[in-house]
Amino acid sequence: MGLLINGTWHDQWYDTKTHEGEFVRNESQFRHWITTDGSSDFPAEADRYHLYVSLACPWAHRTLVMRALKGLQNIITVDIVHPLMLENGWSFKKDSVANADSQLSANYLYQIYTHEDPDYSGRVTVPVLWDKKQQRIVNNESADIIRMLNSAFDNLGATKGDYYPLALHSQIDELNSWIYDTVNNGVYKAGFATTQAAYDGAVSALFKSLDNLNERLSTQRYLLGDQMSEADIRLFTTLIRFDPVYVSHFKCDLKRIADYPALSGYLRDIYQTAGIAETVEFDHIKQHYYCSHTMINPTGIIPVGPAYYLNAPHGRASL
Numbered sequence: 001m002g003l004l005i006n007g008t009w010h011d012q013w014y015d016t017k018t019h020e021g022e023f024v025r026n027e028s029q030f031r032h033w034i035t036t037d038g039s040s041d042f043p044a045e046a047d048r049y050h051l052y053v054s055l056a057c058p059w060a061h062r063t064l065v066m067r068a069l070k071g072l073q074n075i076i077t078v079d080i081v082h083p084l085m086l087e088n089g090w091s092f093k094k095d096s097v098a099n100a101d102s103q104l105s106a107n108y109l110y111q112i113y114t115h116e117d118p119d120y121s122g123r124v125t126v127p128v129l130w131d132k133k134q135q136r137i138v139n140n141e142s143a144d145i146i147r148m149l150n151s152a153f154d155n156l157g158a159t160k161g162d163y164y165p166l167a168l169h170s171q172i173d174e175l176n177s178w179i180y181d182t183v184n185n186g187v188y189k190a191g192f193a194t195t196q197a198a199y200d201g202a203v204s205a206l207f208k209s210l211d212n213l214n215e216r217l218s219t220q221r222y223l224l225g226d227q228m229s230e231a232d233i234r235l236f237t238t239l240i241r242f243d244p245v246y247v248s249h250f251k252c253d254l255k256r257i258a259d260y261p262a263l264s265g266y267l268r269d270i271y272q273t274a275g276i277a278e279t280v281e282f283d284h285i286k287q288h289y290y291c292s293h294t295m296i297n298p299t300g301i302i303p304v305g306p307a308y309y310l311n312a313p314h315g316r317a318s319l
C-alpha cells in the first residue's frame with residue numbers, strides 16, 4: 001500500500017492523523033472524456049480503449065458490470081491485477097485469473113501512472129481507463145468511466161440500455177451522493193478509521209442509510225422504480241462485498257445484508273441479471289481485503305464464511 005510522490009513510489013499507509021482518525025478519500029486526478037463528436041482527444045472507437053481493474057475492488061467492479069450490461073466485451077479490453085496490494089501497490093503478477101500487463105508490460109500499476117505523468121503525486125488506484133492508441137490514461141474515476149461506457153459506444157455496437165436517462169439525472173445524482181458518502185465510501189470510513197469516534201460516526205451513518213435503502217426497496221424493484229440505473233450498479237458492488245468482507249474486516253457488524261429482507265432480495269436480483277454473476281470473483285475479493293490490509297488483519301487469515309445464497313429466488317419481479 002503506498003503512493004507516488006513526484007513520480008517516486010513510497011510505501012505508506014493512509015494518513016488519518018491529519019483528520020482526527022478519519023479516512024478521507026482523495027479526488028481522482030485523470031478526468032478526460034471519451035466523446036462521440038470529436039470534441040476531446042479521445043474519440044469513441046471500437047478496440048481503442050482498455051480497462052485496468054482489480055476484481056476485488058468495488059469501484060473497478062462498477063466498470064465491469066457496466067461493460068457487461070452494455071455488451072462491450074469485444075469493444076473494450078481488460079487487464080486484471082493481482083488481488084494482493086502490498087508494498088508496491090497493485091501488481092501484474094499472474095494467478096489463475098489475474099494476467100500480465102498487455103499494454104506496457106509493466107510490473108506494477110504505478111508504472112502506468114508514471115508513463116502518463118512522470119511527476120505524478122497521489123494514490124495509484126483502479127479502475128484506470130487507458131487509450132491504447134495514444135498510450136495515455138483517459139480517466140481513473142469509476143463514476144466517470146461508467147457514464148462513458150453507458151453511452152459513448154452506442155453507435156459502435158453496444159447493447160441497448162440507458163442507465164443514466166436524461167429524465168432521471170437529478171434523482172440519480174442525488175441518490176449517488178448520499179449512497180457514496182455513507183455506504184460505498186462509508187464502509188471504508190468505518191474500516192480505515194483510527195479513532196473510536198471516527199468509526200462510530202461512519203458506522204452509524206452507514207446503517208441509517210442501509211435501513212433507508214431497505215425500506216425504499218421493499219416496495220420497488222430498483223432504487224428508482226422498475227428500471228435498473230447507474231445508482232443500482234454503484235450500490236450493488238458494495239452490497240456484494242458486505243457480508244463476506246465489510247461485516248468482519250471493516251467492523252460493519254450491526255447487521256448483515258442477509259438480515260435485511262428487501263436488500264438481500266435486491267442483491268440476488270441484480271446478481272442474477274444476465275452477465276453480472278460473471279463479474280463477481282469472491283476469491284479475489286476475500287484475498288485482497290484480508291491479506292492486503294496488514295494493519296487491520298496482520299495474520300492474513302481469511303474467514304471461511306459466509307455461505308452464499310445468491311442464486312436463490314429473489315421474488316422481486318412482481319414488485
Ligand SMILES: N[C@@H](CCC(=O)N[C@@H](CS)C(=O)NCC(=O)O)C(=O)O
Nearest residue numbers: 057058059123124125126140141142
Ligand atoms: N474514486 C475512485 C476510487 C478508486 C479506489 O480507491 N480504488 C482502490 C481499490 S478498491 C485503490 O485502488 N486503492 C489504492 C490506494 O488507495 O492506494 C474511483 O471510484 O474510481
